[in-house]
Amino acid sequence: MARIIDKEEKRSEIARSAIDLFSQKGIVQTSMDEIAKSAGVAKGTIYLYFKNKEEIMFAVWDMLSQQHDEAYAKRIRSDMSAREKILGFFDFTECEKEHDKEQMLTLYQHFVSSMLVDKTGLYTAYFESFFEKDHAFISGCLHEGIKKGEFYINNVDLLSHTIIILLKGVLVKAKASNMSFYEAQQTLMQHIIYLLEQCTRKP
Amino acid sequence: MARIIDKEEKRSEIARSAIDLFSQKGIVQTSMDEIAKSAGVAKGTIYLYFKNKEEIMFAVWDMLSQQHDEAYAKRIRSDMSAREKILGFFDFTECEKEHDKEQMLTLYQHFVSSMLVDKTGLYTAYFESFFEKDHAFISGCLHEGIKKGEFYINNVDLLSHTIIILLKGVLVKAKASNMSFYEAQQTLMQHIIYLLEQCTRKP
Amino acid sequence: MARIIDKEEKRSEIARSAIDLFSQKGIVQTSMDEIAKSAGVAKGTIYLYFKNKEEIMFAVWDMLSQQHDEAYAKRIRSDMSAREKILGFFDFTECEKEHDKEQMLTLYQHFVSSMLVDKTGLYTAYFESFFEKDHAFISGCLHEGIKKGEFYINNVDLLSHTIIILLKGVLVKAKASNMSFYEAQQTLMQHIIYLLEQCTRKP
Amino acid sequence: MARIIDKEEKRSEIARSAIDLFSQKGIVQTSMDEIAKSAGVAKGTIYLYFKNKEEIMFAVWDMLSQQHDEAYAKRIRSDMSAREKILGFFDFTECEKEHDKEQMLTLYQHFVSSMLVDKTGLYTAYFESFFEKDHAFISGCLHEGIKKGEFYINNVDLLSHTIIILLKGVLVKAKASNMSFYEAQQTLMQHIIYLLEQCTRKP
DNA sequence: TATGAATGAGCATTCATTCAT
DNA sequence: AATGAATGAATGCTCATTCAT
Numbered sequence: 080m081a082r083i084i085d086k087e088e089k090r091s092e093i094a095r096s097a098i099d100l101f102s103q104k105g106i107v108q109t110s111m112d113e114i115a116k117s118a119g120v121a122k123g124t125i126y127l128y129f130k131n132k133e134e135i136m137f138a139v140w141d142m143l144s145q146q147h148d149e150a151y152a153k154r155i156r157s158d159m160s161a162r163e164k165i166l167g168f169f170d171f172t173e174c175e176k177e178h179d180k181e182q183m184l185t186l187y188q189h190f191v192s193s194m195l196v197d198k199t200g201l202y203t204a205y206f207e208s209f210f211e212k213d214h215a216f217i218s219g220c221l222h223e224g225i226k227k228g229e230f231y232i233n234n235v236d237l238l239s240h241t242i243i244i245l246l247k248g249v250l251v252k253a254k255a256s257n258m259s260f261y262e263a264q265q266t267l268m269q270h271i272i273y274l275l276e277q278c279t280r281k282p
Numbered sequence: 283m284a285r286i287i288d289k290e291e292k293r294s295e296i297a298r299s300a301i302d303l304f305s306q307k308g309i310v311q312t313s314m315d316e317i318a319k320s321a322g323v324a325k326g327t328i329y330l331y332f333k334n335k336e337e338i339m340f341a342v343w344d345m346l347s348q349q350h351d352e353a354y355a356k357r358i359r360s361d362m363s364a365r366e367k368i369l370g371f372f373d374f375t376e377c378e379k380e381h382d383k384e385q386m387l388t389l390y391q392h393f394v395s396s397m398l399v400d401k402t403g404l405y406t407a408y409f410e411s412f413f414e415k416d417h418a419f420i421s422g423c424l425h426e427g428i429k430k431g432e433f434y435i436n437n438v439d440l441l442s443h444t445i446i447i448l449l450k451g452v453l454v455k456a457k458a459s460n461m462s463f464y465e466a467q468q469t470l471m472q473h474i475i476y477l478l479e480q481c482t483r484k485p
Numbered sequence: 486m487a488r489i490i491d492k493e494e495k496r497s498e499i500a501r502s503a504i505d506l507f508s509q510k511g512i513v514q515t516s517m518d519e520i521a522k523s524a525g526v527a528k529g530t531i532y533l534y535f536k537n538k539e540e541i542m543f544a545v546w547d548m549l550s551q552q553h554d555e556a557y558a559k560r561i562r563s564d565m566s567a568r569e570k571i572l573g574f575f576d577f578t579e580c581e582k583e584h585d586k587e588q589m590l591t592l593y594q595h596f597v598s599s600m601l602v603d604k605t606g607l608y609t610a611y612f613e614s615f616f617e618k619d620h621a622f623i624s625g626c627l628h629e630g631i632k633k634g635e636f637y638i639n640n641v642d643l644l645s646h647t648i649i650i651l652l653k654g655v656l657v658k659a660k661a662s663n664m665s666f667y668e669a670q671q672t673l674m675q676h677i678i679y680l681l682e683q684c685t686r687k688p
Numbered sequence: 689m690a691r692i693i694d695k696e697e698k699r700s701e702i703a704r705s706a707i708d709l710f711s712q713k714g715i716v717q718t719s720m721d722e723i724a725k726s727a728g729v730a731k732g733t734i735y736l737y738f739k740n741k742e743e744i745m746f747a748v749w750d751m752l753s754q755q756h757d758e759a760y761a762k763r764i765r766s767d768m769s770a771r772e773k774i775l776g777f778f779d780f781t782e783c784e785k786e787h788d789k790e791q792m793l794t795l796y797q798h799f800v801s802s803m804l805v806d807k808t809g810l811y812t813a814y815f816e817s818f819f820e821k822d823h824a825f826i827s828g829c830l831h832e833g834i835k836k837g838e839f840y841i842n843n844v845d846l847l848s849h850t851i852i853i854l855l856k857g858v859l860v861k862a863k864a865s866n867m868s869f870y871e872a873q874q875t876l877m878q879h880i881i882y883l884l885e886q887c888t889r890k891p
Numbered sequence: 892t893a894t895g896a897a898t899g900a901g902c903a904t905t906c907a908t909t910c911a912t
Numbered sequence: 913a914a915t916g917a918a919t920g921a922a923t924g925c926t927c928a929t930t931c932a933t
Binding site: 730 | 916917918919920921
């Protein structure tokens with residue numbers, strides 16, 4: 080049992096080492112050599128923990144995603160409005176430092192870039208699973224908002240998708256316009272708030 | 283006297299040859315060798331017409347963009363409603379064949395992918411110019427719709443951006459969900475229609 | 486007859502255009518394209534006047550060499566001492582501008598560089614002919630100096646060679662030590678003066 | 689445990705393989721492919737031992753230079769005259785075979801050729817360091833000769849430089865005149881002997 | 892005479908992955 | 913488990929020269 084924990088631990092260490100490199104240089108531009116050096120292990124050792132470079136990227140993504148989920152779970156309160164819950168979902172308080180948030184944005188962009196040219200279907204499938212998870216959450220919030228009388232919505236599925244797709248669109252826009260993390264976040268918030276206002280019940 | 287050559291024509295020929303390759307294999311994955319072979323010229327010849335590989339991509343994109351603009355200009359009528367004009371903007375009737383539309387979608391995705399990892403700023407700047415062009419057009423339509431009494435809109439700029447950003451988001455979603463061109467288009471339309479309906483004046 | 490003169494004239498024009506390029510970028514690094522552009526003719530045209538790139542270099546060298554000879558012939562006086570004649574030979578008053586002298590030095594270095602890796606024997610033969618010409622001149626001066634009682638020399642041939650070989654060595658040293666033309670010239674003069682002093686008759 | 693490899697030894701092996709090629713074809717004309725093939729390793733392997741092609745050239749030069757220094761150290765005797773020490777410095781007994789001496793000459797010429805067109809300053813700096821080393825040695829010998837009463841010299845620095853510069857000049861002359869190693873060496877010796885005789889104390 | 896379009900061989904360097912130790 | 917030496921395919925770009933017009 081101890082061994083397995085160690086194995087998991089080492090995997091995480093290597094993945095953590097890769098984060099900086101991936102976000103600074105890009106996934107393709109980061110060589111296994113660099114990851115090994117940065118993780119303080121031999122190149123061959125990496126292949127004992129990961130089948131290939133892509134798998135490292137997925138591990139990185141899993142780590143960050145899990146961090147986000149955990150941090151979100153902590154800051155969410157059941158007495159929050161649906162609107163607050165949704166907007167809070169796109170906050171990234173798990174990133175303590177400014178730098179981490181910028182890194183997160185860059186990583187996400189690199190990840191989307193890889194997915195867009197993916198031939199294997201690995202990135203695609205992985206990415207799609209996040210779409211579904213996010214959709215389940217957002218539409219859950221919206222339904223809750225309807226039940227509570229906060230919203231009036233015709234097509235919850237559609238609105239939920241609009242929000243999630245907007246997030247992806249903002250990632251692209253952020254790169255094109257050379258936005259900082261905060262600018263990108265503000266842009267996204269603005270759009271979501273606009274969408275939610277349209278279906279908010281006025282007293 | 284030198285051989286008489288229509289330089290523009292030859293440039294286009296080479297670019298056209300590259301389109302298939304770019305959309306099938308991706309931009310990075312397509313080698314200059316392949317483009318040359320596919321265009322039926324020597325490798326060196328390509329460099330008489332293009333400074334480098336990137337310039338080919340931009341030429342390809344310019345060609346398609348121009349085709350789209352021209353086709354749109356032809357099918358647009360001044361008596362159309364603003365809604366029809368906007369929705370018609372995302373039609374791609376310039377692609378006659380089914381295959382061309384799929385190609386268009388794939389190319390767009392590859393282009394976005396390259397832009398997302400662009401270090402030089404070339405792709406980014408080029409891409410941003412399209413954002414601006416599209417924004418000018420969409421917000422123009424919205425303003426026209428307001429004037430005609432078709433819409434009631436608080437923040438034209440915001441809505442216009444929402445629409446354009448949604449397009450980018452749908453590109454990402456289309457790849458993740460392995461959508462065909464038609465599915466992607468339907469998805470986009472659905473979202474735009476939803477947005478426009480929210481601000482459509484009811485009689 | 487007029488035609489032949491024109492032909493010579495055009496050859497010179499092209500060669501003159503090449504001088505700047507050769508001295509700035511080096512012989513190998515200068516492309517025929519650049520020479521053509523700089524000369525204001527088409528690439529193919531160059532081949533009507535020169536068999537290949539090497540021939541341009543030789544033409545350049547011939548021009549400069551002829552200029553040197555003519556300028557030297559003008560400034561030499563029969564009543565000069567042998568010492569003055571020899572030292573005057575390594576002056577480059579035909580270069581009016583500072584820039585031209587630096588260019589001359591660089592060109593000479595590039596030329597020697599090409600000669601040192603020459604496989605065809607063309608550069609080598611060409612270069613050797615200059616050795617012989619210079620030797621004839623220098624040893625002529627030395628003999629004259631002996632006759633006039635200016636020098637006492639055991640082995641005129643050897644001293645003459647020493648002087649010529651020193652010139653080549655200084656070219657190499659000048660590059661290694663990043664010398665300006667003047668520094669290189671001073672260095673050469675110093676060495677020649679030293680050599681000549683050893684065999685100067687004291688009254 | 690990884691394969692046990694003497695990295696220094698392998699580096700030398702590769703460099704040794706390059707020597708033949710460099711001297712036969714020239715440095716620029718020798719491709720990494722050829723070096724790899726000749727060394728019996730894959731192209732990529734070379735880059736595990738050398739950063740780039742230039743580094744191979746420097747390694748080659750270091751090896752030969754070290755060989756020369758070691759061989760010279762062995763054959764020098766403290767009771768030799770300064771003249772013998774200086775002349776012995778330009779002997780190349782470390783080259784056992786005739787072929788090796790010719791190779792040495794050719795290599796030196798190629799190296800000078802590269803230096804003469806060097807833009808980076810690498811070759812230049814490297815070359816200059818040899819100038820300095822040689823100057824220290826030669827002037828050391830001359831001073832010793834003066835102290836022992838063997839020479840009478842006004843300007844030791846100048847004479848030392850003359851000798852070193854002559855060596856470079858002879859390299860150029862040797863190529864132009866298609867000299868064998870022995871001819872080149874004889875020529876150099878002749879000149880040095882002449883210079884030293886001029887300042888030798890007669891009893 | 893002049894043009895300039897076309898050619899295509901040539902080359903340094905990178906890097907994911909393997910596998911002998 | 914860990915290492916790190918070795919691999920070799922893959923690629924954008926240059927340029928002297930030719931030759932159809």
